[in-house]
Amino acid sequence: MTETTVRIVTGETKENWFSRFKVVALAAITLVAIIGKFYLPRLIPNTEWLELPLLLTVYFGLMRRSQIASLFFGAFVGLAEDSLSPANIPIGMYGITKTLVGYFAASVSLRLNVERRGIRPLLCFFFYFFHAFFYWIMRRALLAQMVPFDLQESFVHGVLNALVSIPLFVILDKIKLPVAASPQIRSTKWR
Amino acid sequence: MEALLGRFRTLTVLLIVIVAQLLYLAYQVKTNRDERLIRVWAVTAVTPMAGIVEAIRQNTIGFMRDYFILLDVRDQNRRLLAENKELRMDNIYFRNQLLTAEHARALVLFQAQSPSKTIAARVIGNSTVATAKAVFIDRGSTSGIEKGMAVVTPEGVIGKVVSVYPLVSQVLLVTDPTFKVGVESQKGHIHGLLDCGRGKCVVEQIQNEEKVDPGERFFTSGEDRIFPRGFPVGTVVSVQPGQGMKDVKLELSGTPGAAEEVLVVLQGVHQSIPVAPVVDETTAKMLPPPPPEADGKTAPAAKPQTEADKVLQKYDTLGKEEGHVYGAIGSTVPNFNAKPAAESKPPAQAAESEPAPATKPPVPTLTAPAPQPSVNTGPALPLGAPRRKPPPPAEPKTPAAEQPPPQ
Incomplete structure (x- = not known):
């Protein structure tokens, strides 16, 4: 596949995807994800591990394939989460972490075929772990808050988030499916 | 420079966004100031929706129970719980x-x-x-x-x-x-x-x-x-x-x-x-009280070992018989030449009247047999040292037995 083909295919996919996946819809889904994190543990006990905003950031980064747009999206989601965090945690902690997640997710999508179903849960697991570890590092280094980091717990939560990402990404794929690149083009692209 | 920025455009944007957030973070930490306005906006935007969801959940899911199954029992129960x-x-x-x-x-x-x-x-x-x-x-x-x-x-x-x-x-x-x-x-x-x-x-x-x-x-x-x-x-x-x-x-x-x-x-x-509840100590397993010490003070019936002890015991007996208190002012002087009543009795009677070990300890239930008072006269040996057999119990001494053999 030539570079021109890649550019055309990628550009077309992005254009179609973003043209239908409107900004308003994106904002609504983001809001739902944040409210879900805010309210879901009350509705279903022991679901604090579910990181819907993070999964949404990863999905956006992987599918948008634009590093700048993804990092801004990550910053937006992170800052929105920060504003609902306890008052002893200043605003910006999640913002920085999710900015990096969005950037790296978009960077990965430029080098890997992220439309394969198998690779996306793996990336979700990796980004969950990176997110949790980086957030812990920042709380210790910047805020001097000696909170513990449970490696085993983070591993389990990462696996659970990766499992949740499978149906979630399928649903999000369905939302943008009518506008995605046709199967022929996609198969040509990655063959 | 422009070409460099253009080449690393994404990295530059990333750095700018990160540094901006870091500066904002540092400003909050430095001034110890809570960014109330942003939080108020976010909370005001999110909590009504959470409240609505909670209200919908409580009202719709509980509708059947409230009005068809239990009528007002749940409401009453909630009130009573509060x-x-x-x-x-x-x-x-x-x-x-x-x-x-x-x-x-x-x-x-x-x-x-x-x-x-x-x-x-x-x-x-x-x-x-x-x-x-x-x-x-x-x-x-x-x-x-x-x-x-x-x-x-x-x-x-x-x-x-x-x-x-x-x-x-x-x-x-x-x-x-x-x-x-x-x-x-x-x-x-x-x-x-x-x-x-x-x-x-x-x-x-x-x-x-x-x-x-x-x-x-x-x-x-x-x-x-x-x-x-x-x-x-x-x-x-x-x-x-x-x-x-x-x-x-x-x-x-x-x-x-x-x-x-x-x-x-x-x-x-x-x-x-x-206040913590008082522990019932009577139910606790307790050891019996320790046996009394086997020294001279608590064993008055100990046999005199030396001549001085014998004289002291004789004077003590005389003082008791004549009602004299040693050291007391106004007490009559006892007759030290008189013989104590115990010595004047026949040997058999004297042996009977000899006071039994006054410190006979109560038999403990969980301890070894109590030591006999004034029996252990030998030196204390270290553990493991060879010990001699204890001598056979001595015959009860009587005044007659104490008499020196005739020359």
């Missing part, structure tokens, strides 16, 4: 007061103190930070809630108010890693700090010399200026000596993460720690 919680809070207070009523100042305390003024609130949402334990409650500044107020349930402490908005407040739970509570033990009144940061709740700052038992209850000490003194915190699960400080693990009596209805303490009143 009333029950209030009564339990009062009960804790009055029980504490009654338990301390035996003390002299109890009446004064009872009259002077009044129960803490509280307001009921409902938990409507969690924090977005998974590692930070915080919840939102549906009472805000319009209900008189202020930052720093304690949040409790009748079972135990829950947390403290960290942010107040007009209609909601944010409560940092005691299980948050950054939250510590001043606690006090029930029996020894030992003070410590409750820390639930590592998954399990531990009481810190208790030295190894202090005595804390498993099963002992801890209450708030009031030293943290958040919780009034006397609220139950939890029960000790295990106590292990550590490096300088004890490792005291605690099980919280309240359930901070699962509480749905809480009480915010508007005006806290310190209460006294309830």
Whole structure:
């Protein structure tokens, strides 16, 4: 596949995807994800591990394939989460972490075929772990808050988030499916 | 330069965004200022939706039960539960007061103190930070809630108010890693700090010399200026000596993460720690009292070993027979030439009248046979040293036997 083909295919996919996946819809889904994190543990006990905003950031980064747009999206989601965090945690902690997640997710999508179903849960697991570890590092280094980091717990939560990402990404794929690149083009692209 | 920036455009944007957020973060930390406006906007935007979802859940899901199955039983039950919680809070207070009523100042305390003024609130949402334990409650500044107020349930402490908005407040739970509570033990009144940061709740700052038992209850000490003194915190699960400080693990009596209805303490009143129930010592397994010491003081019937002892015993007997008290002023001088009554009796009679070992100890049930008084006259040997056979029991000495053989 030539570079021109890649550019055309990628550009077309992005254009179609973003043209239908409107900004308003994106904002609504983001809001739902944040409210879900805010309210879901009350509705279903022991679901604090579910990181819907993070999964949404990863999905956006992987599918948008634009590093700048993804990092801004990550910053937006992170800052929105920060504003609902306890008052002893200043605003910006999640913002920085999710900015990096969005950037790296978009960077990965430029080098890997992220439309394969198998690779996306793996990336979700990796980004969950990176997110949790980086957030812990920042709380210790910047805020001097000696909170513990449970490696085993983070591993389990990462696996659970990766499992949740499978149906979630399928649903999000369905939302943008009518506008995605046709199967022929996609198969040509990655063959 | 322009070409360089163009080439690394994405990295440049990333750095700018990160640095901007870092500077903003540093500004907040440096000025110790909470960005209230942003938080108010976010909370105002999100909490109504959470409230609506909660209301929909309660009203729609519970509709069938409320109106078709149980009619108003659930409503009545809810009201009774709320009333029950209030009564339990009062009960804790009055029980504490009654338990301390035996003390002299109890009446004064009872009259002077009044129960803490509280307001009921409902938990409507969690924090977005998974590692930070915080919840939102549906009472805000319009209900008189202020930052720093304690949040409790009748079972135990829950947390403290960290942010107040007009209609909601944010409560940092005691299980948050950054939250510590001043606690006090029930029996020894030992003070410590409750820390639930590592998954399990531990009481810190208790030295190894202090005595804390498993099963002992801890209450708030009031030293943290958040919780009034006397609220139950939890029960000790295990106590292990550590490096300088004890490792005291605690099980919280309240359930901070699962509480749905809480009480915010508007005006806290310190209460006294309830007195620990007295342990029934009669039920405890106790050893019998030790046998009396086998020295000269407690064994007056010991046989004299030397001539001086014999003279001393003779004079002592004479003094007792004649009613003389040695050293007393005005006491008549005894006749030292007279023979004691015991010596004047025949040998057999004297042997009968010889006092039995006066220090016959009570037979203990769990100890070895008590040592006979004034029997062990040999030197104390170290463990493992060869010992000679004990000499056969000596014949009871009589005055006749003590007579020197005829020359």
